[in-house]
Amino acid sequence: MRRLLLLIIMTVLGASCFLGRPPLTVRLTGSTATVDVRTLGEYPTNVARVRLLDTTDGKVIWEVKARDANAQIWRITLGVGANPAMPVEVSHGSYRLVVPTTDNGFSMASGREYEVEVWGTERRWSRGSSRFEFVNS
Secondary structure, three states: OHHHHHHHHHHHHHHHHHHOOOOOEEEEEOOEEEEEOOEOOOEOEEOOEEEEEEOOOOEEEEEEEEOOOOOEEEEEEEEOEEEOOOOEEEEEOOEEEEEOOOOOOEEEOOOOEEEEEEEOOOOHHHEEEEEEEOOOO
16 A cells, blocks of 8 residues: 555656646735645746736736746746846846846736746746735725
């Protein structure tokens, strides 16, 4: 029985590593959302792509793609109001801005639901996502 349980655990862990889905946690503190993608809570993670959608109207308001396969980030800090075009803490490599098409940044508002999508690779199954909303204060 122990061997079966160990085999199941190893299979699940192995599959998650194979699929390349990065860890994803969103923490809300007042008017700030911290998107944390650190591996084991402290190491930067390979991230191929990040997209932020306003689910109220389905519009992509921010998206970046890695310039190389080993680009790594720690976290992304987002807030109500104006956000910089690159709110990403990059550990290694670089990212190119896809949306918006200028470096003017983007804006977020309280009372709207957002979804952040993070890909470990360009493969569809490596995508993780989380929804959040800034509550009116």
